[in-house]
């Protein structure tokens with residue numbers, strides 16, 4: 001699916017707008033439950049059970065892609081500000097990530113907390129467009145505020161890591177037994193910093 005086809009098929013709405021313009025919580029819940037993700041039940045559970053509370057309590061911002069033909073949730077992402085805890089990261093890498101010190105316990109960053117498409121759209125390659133949109137919104141904040149990188153916890157599956165690597169993220173940890181791997185997309189020039 002090309003980007004123009006994607007834009008024609010789906011409309012992107014902030015969840016906060018949907019909550020404001022819908023007259024009952026039940027209707028919002030019903031809409032969110034049109035999304036299904038059997039490959040990643042955490043992704044589904046977040047949307048069903050946490051997204052609205054997090055939105056109302058300003059913990060994060062969720063954005064929904066609504067399928068223009070069925071009015072179902074085709075995909076979504078959740079973004080927020082966060083901190084990376086540096087336990088287990090080498091001083092050299094801490095300095096690279098922090099941009100100033102090599103011994104800080106945490107580093108502020110932007111977080112893509114959730115991102116994925118519904119099972120109903122599985123055969124169509126649309127992940128890149130969803131990720132681009134999430135990054136574009138974060139970019140706008142980063143331009144005003146600074147911030148060194150975008151963080152996400154990728155499922156530790158080869159194809160998922162490859163998907164993020166193809167979109168300018170790279171892993172900052174390696175643990176073959178871990179369920180997830182932290183990956184970042186830096187705003188700084190990695191090569192310049194190392195030289």
Ligand SMILES: CC(C)(COP(=O)(O)OP(=O)(O)OC[C@H]1O[C@@H](n2cnc3c(N)ncnc32)[C@H](O)[C@@H]1OP(=O)(O)O)[C@@H](O)C(=O)NCCC(=O)NCCS
Pocket residue numbers: 037039040043115116117118122124125126127128130153154155157159160163
């Ligand atoms: C990750 C994602 C957005 C990428 O979307 P896409 O670019 O349209 O591409 P695909 O759905 O074909 O996924 C790319 C590859 O990753 C694999 N993959 C994606 N999510 C996976 C998961 N949760 N577990 C195992 N493999 C997964 C796909 O099977 C595919 O493998 P292939 O290239 O061998 O066919 C999408 O696959 C998705 O929404 N996955 C489910 C939710 C999820 O796991 N999100 C990632 C959280 S870190």
